[in-house]
Amino acid sequence: MTQTDFFTLLPAILLTLWACALLLVDVFTPGAHKGRTAFLAALGLAFTLGVTFLQPGEYTGFNGMVVRDGFANFLISLFLLTGLLGVAVAYGYLRRMGIERGEYYSLMLFSIVGMMLMAQATDLLVIFIALELLSIPLYVLAAFAYPNTASEEAGLKYFLLGAFSTGFVVYGIALTFGATGATSIAAIVAATAAGVANKALLLSGAALILVGLGFKTALVPFHMWTPDVYQGAPTSVTAFMAAGAKAAGFAALIRVFSSAFPALAADLTPILWALAALTMILGNLVAIAQSDIKRMLAYSSIAQAGYILMAFVAFGSDLARPVAISAALFYLVAYTVSSFGAWGVVISLEKEQGKDLQIADYAGLGKKFPWLAAAMTLFMLSFTGLPPTIGLIGKLYLFRAALQGGLYWLAIIGVVTSLISAFYYLRVVLTMYMKDGQPDVARETWLTATIVFSALATVIISLFPAPLFDWASRALLMVMK
Amino acid sequence: MTLELFLFFTLALIALVTAGGMVFSKSAVYAALNLVTNFLSVAILYLLLDAPFIALAQVTVYAGAIMVLFLFVIMLLGVETLRAEFDWKKIWLQAVLALALLVEGFVMLFQRMGQAANLPFNTASVLTNPSEMAKVLFTDYLLPFELTSILLLVAMIGAIVLTKQVKKRSL
Numbered sequence: 001m002t003q004t005d006f007f008t009l010l011p012a013i014l015l016t017l018w019a020c021a022l023l024l025v026d027v028f029t030p031g032a033h034k035g036r037t038a039f040l041a042a043l044g045l046a047f048t049l050g051v052t053f054l055q056p057g058e059y060t061g062f063n064g065m066v067v068r069d070g071f072a073n074f075l076i077s078l079f080l081l082t083g084l085l086g087v088a089v090a091y092g093y094l095r096r097m098g099i100e101r102g103e104y105y106s107l108m109l110f111s112i113v114g115m116m117l118m119a120q121a122t123d124l125l126v127i128f129i130a131l132e133l134l135s136i137p138l139y140v141l142a143a144f145a146y147p148n149t150a151s152e153e154a155g156l157k158y159f160l161l162g163a164f165s166t167g168f169v170v171y172g173i174a175l176t177f178g179a180t181g182a183t184s185i186a187a188i189v190a191a192t193a194a195g196v197a198n199k200a201l202l203l204s205g206a207a208l209i210l211v212g213l214g215f216k217t218a219l220v221p222f223h224m225w226t227p228d229v230y231q232g233a234p235t236s237v238t239a240f241m242a243a244g245a246k247a248a249g250f251a252a253l254i255r256v257f258s259s260a261f262p263a264l265a266a267d268l269t270p271i272l273w274a275l276a277a278l279t280m281i282l283g284n285l286v287a288i289a290q291s292d293i294k295r296m297l298a299y300s301s302i303a304q305a306g307y308i309l310m311a312f313v314a315f316g317s318d319l320a321r322p323v324a325i326s327a328a329l330f331y332l333v334a335y336t337v338s339s340f341g342a343w344g345v346v347i348s349l350e351k352e353q354g355k356d357l358q359i360a361d362y363a364g365l366g367k368k369f370p371w372l373a374a375a376m377t378l379f380m381l382s383f384t385g386l387p388p389t390i391g392l393i394g395k396l397y398l399f400r401a402a403l404q405g406g407l408y409w410l411a412i413i414g415v416v417t418s419l420i421s422a423f424y425y426l427r428v429v430l431t432m433y434m435k436d437g438q439p440d441v442a443r444e445t446w447l448t449a450t451i452v453f454s455a456l457a458t459v460i461i462s463l464f465p466a467p468l469f470d471w472a473s474r475a476l477l478m479v480m481k
Numbered sequence: 482m483t484l485e486l487f488l489f490f491t492l493a494l495i496a497l498v499t500a501g502g503m504v505f506s507k508s509a510v511y512a513a514l515n516l517v518t519n520f521l522s523v524a525i526l527y528l529l530l531d532a533p534f535i536a537l538a539q540v541t542v543y544a545g546a547i548m549v550l551f552l553f554v555i556m557l558l559g560v561e562t563l564r565a566e567f568d569w570k571k572i573w574l575q576a577v578l579a580l581a582l583l584v585e586g587f588v589m590l591f592q593r594m595g596q597a598a599n600l601p602f603n604t605a606s607v608l609t610n611p612s613e614m615a616k617v618l619f620t621d622y623l624l625p626f627e628l629t630s631i632l633l634l635v636a637m638i639g640a641i642v643l644t645k646q647v648k649k650r651s652l
Contacts (some may be wrong), residue, residue, distance in 0.1 A: 001623070016631060023638070059484070062624040103642045109634045117628070129628045133635060140639035155643075 001062075008061030008068045011052045011076050012116045018044035019109035026102030032294055034100045035091060041105035042087045045112070050079040058478060064186055065123040067478050073120035074329055074475035075251045078336060079244060083112045085340045086240035093276030093347050099145050106138035107238065109279040113247035122259070122478075123184040124173040124209070127252050130214065131169060135162050138241050142233040150354065154232025161225040165215035173209030175201050185260040186195025192263045198378045199264075206261045206268060210275075213256075216249030216442065220279040220308060223302045227290075230298035235350055238294065239343030242301050243336040250308055250332065254325055258315050259477060265316020272313045273410060279306030287399055288424045293346055293359050296424060297339075300383055304335050304419060310414050311398040323404050327397035329472040334394035334461070338382035341454030345376045348441045348451070356439070359428055363437030372441060373432045375455040380425040382458050385418050390461045397469065496522040509555045513548060520544040529532060534611045 005012070020043070026037050052073060057067045068076075086108055086341035094100040114134030121127040139162060143155020159402075177183055179201035191197045215222040230238045261268060283303030290296035311327045314320040348354050366373040382391030395418065402411045461468055502515035520543045526588065527536035569576070618626055 020634075063621055065624050102644070103638060107638065107642070110631070110638075113631070123625075125622070125625050129625055129632060133632050134637050135627065136632065136639055140642055142550070143643055146643065335649065 004063035006061055007055065008059040008066050009120070010055060011048050011080070012120070012291060014048045014051060014107055015044065015113050015116070015302065018048070019106045019113070021298075022102070022106045024110065029102060034102055034108065035095070037102040037105050038087055038091045041109060042084055044109065045080050045083040045087065049077060052076050052080065052212055060478070061469050062337050062395060064184055066117065066120045066127050067121060067122050069478035070475040070478045071255065071325070071397060072120045072201065074472060075467060076201065076365060077117050078117040078247055078333060079112050079119070082240065082244045082247070083108060084335055086236065086244070088234035088446040088450040089340065089344050089347055091238050091446045092442065093447070095232070097145065097234065099234060099354060104141065104144060107141055107318050108449050110136035111141070111244065114242055115251070118248040119251035119255070121252065122185045122255070124176060124185075127256065128166070128169055128173060131166060131212070131252070134245065135166070138237070138245060141237040141241070142229055144237060146232045150232040154229045157225055158229045161215070165212045165222065168208045168215075169212030171214060172205045174205075175208065176205030176376040179205060185256065188260045203264055203267055206264055207271065209256060210253070210268070210271070213249050213253045214275065217246050217253065217306055218302045219275050219307045220282045221280070221300065223283070227295045227298040227300055230301070231292060231294045235267070235347045237296065239340055239347070242297070242343065243339050246301065246305060247332045247336065248450060252327060254312060254328060255477060258321055262316055269313055270405070272309060272315075273407070276309040276313055276410060279303065279309060279353035280414055284417045284421045287421070290424070291358055291360070293357055293362070293428070293471070297346070300421070301339065303417065304383070307331065307395065307398050310407070310410050311401035313402070313407055313410060317405055320401060320405035322473070324401040326469065326475065327473040327477055328390070330469055333468060334390040336452045337457040338379045338389070341375060341458065342383070342448055343378040344451040344454065345372060345379070348372065348444070348447055349439060359431055360405070361437070361439060362428060362431050363435035363439070365439050366433035368439060369441055372451070375451050376432065377429045378455050378458055380429055384422045384425045386422070388459055388462050390458045390465070392406055392463050393465045485529060489526070491525050493521045496526070509560055510552065513555060515550050516551075517544050517548050520548070534614050537611070
């Protein structure tokens, strides 16, 4: 391992070592003080975030298997932020629900390492291992509240379907290898350019990889697991995986498709078009029928993935691709902060035995807890794409990218489904303010801090989007040679 | 008849008989043991083909790890005897698919016999020679190798977390 190799993977190496150390520290932490582990995990994440900022720059390591470019640095920072928010919402929740165990935080850190590698990998082999490293901790975390049957069911379902989808990825990688004789993106590009690659085989490989990554990002029709897993998993886990796993799936999807398969764009674009349209339509329509807030947010997260994919459909055009990637990155940030805020509100209302998780339970929140209701309103507006929120700005960028790619019909579908989504998002707002009820919330410092942070970020970035969007625009993929 | 040919026919016969025995035996344990013998004879066939690495991988992974897992599950669940009757009507689809696979294999075999493998890359030296394999594994593929070790660690932690007995929980 050379120095360049080390710097390429610096954030991932730091976090891996920290997660291992955390396991050892946790053994010697008495049961009543498990909060220390949470604090240490947050410290590790913050430290890694600091190092990532102080040590940016472009590196290629391990024979071109991983890179650290602007794109990776942006996403690494996002994943670390996701981790920090994830620790903050879990801290009080785990204690309240009686499932506080130190391994929770270690598993979370390992999962973040997997996410980072998904963003950095330039070799399909590494993407496969990163995908597993990201998923296996999430399977365990989803079942973390065992012997609660809903949580066990969530873990098992996620594991079985996740293993199934990984099979698709591996098969796709194998076919790509068969077509080009390589798993590294650079070699795939070279083989495609030289014309030695078998196109049918390569196309099948790309399609199968798309299926596997579509599962992680919860695109329709690979979304079946999402509502059940999001509902059954402990809510703090749901918040973490809704933001993190989706962003990581998109990270790999964007890098692989825009670096390795631009030559296949003519064949892949119609497939992506159909996936994006289906995801936006089905996600939003089915969300209307939900009465459970966790299921509603699950379908909402499916729909949000559709919007991100919409921008990326025209990835073959050199003009539209950079716009689409920066819009997708910006929207991932928007989605992460709004979604953590909304899940934070859900966590503060949730009671033991999964009580107070119906939308009807939010009645009267506006009167009794005006600030919490205001924050929830903000997050719902952000999901819909209404001012004054980051969601509006993010969606504008996505639509602009789609129009740049000439996807007029898809953009129209996006606008119409956004209108439909207003119905179920604003229904939550209506319930909070217009109906009477006596809701009760948990007051936990770090949970409140998360909600306040998310609310502030949602508003402030919408007023001053330029710095973040500039950063996203500069977050370019390294050109594979 | 050379020694090599004699060995091949013996091993092929053992492989065929044990494969049949695995399918037709009434006891799950006998079926599993037949499968082990099948794996071992195929492993020696690989050795005859000058592919020691694949042979040893076959022994350690299939005949070793996976078979132990099979037997473990069979004995743990107590399903040593298979009650299900062998009924052609129920498995006709599987039979057709297996037959199709067999025909496909023969066609490919006779079509490609004597030809060099038409691959755009050279894997022969890597696949046959364990030390070549190790060189590749610890240089070009060092990162995936190390990542796999972390992955196994995480899987182990997960298994421990999920199987530890807990007191009644409130969620």
